[in-house]
Amino acid sequence: MKKVGFVIxxxxxxxxxxxxxxxxxxxxxxxxxxxxxxIDVAENEGTFDFK
Incomplete structure (x- = not known):
């Protein structure tokens, strides 16, 4: 049992x-x-992730 705990x-x-x-x-x-x-790069217009 001790060996199993050591392996885990x-x-x-x-x-x-x-x-x-x-x-x-x-x-x-x-x-x-x-x-x-x-931090708010996704909310800026003209960025890759702008929707």
Whole structure:
């Protein structure tokens, strides 16, 4: 039983360690988008997502 808990913990920590760089990269992309385009970039006329 102790071994099963260790294996589950190992798999969870491995998954978390693989996700951390992806989350950081996504946050950097969001930050760059807000710096260069602003928070309400979709509401500005003439932008790609303007409706």
């Amino acid at each position: 913990k190992k798999h969870l920590l491995t998954g978390i360690s693989y996700m951390i760089p992806l989350i950081v990269a996504a946050e950097i992309c969001i930050a760059l988008g807000q710096i260069f385009g602003g």
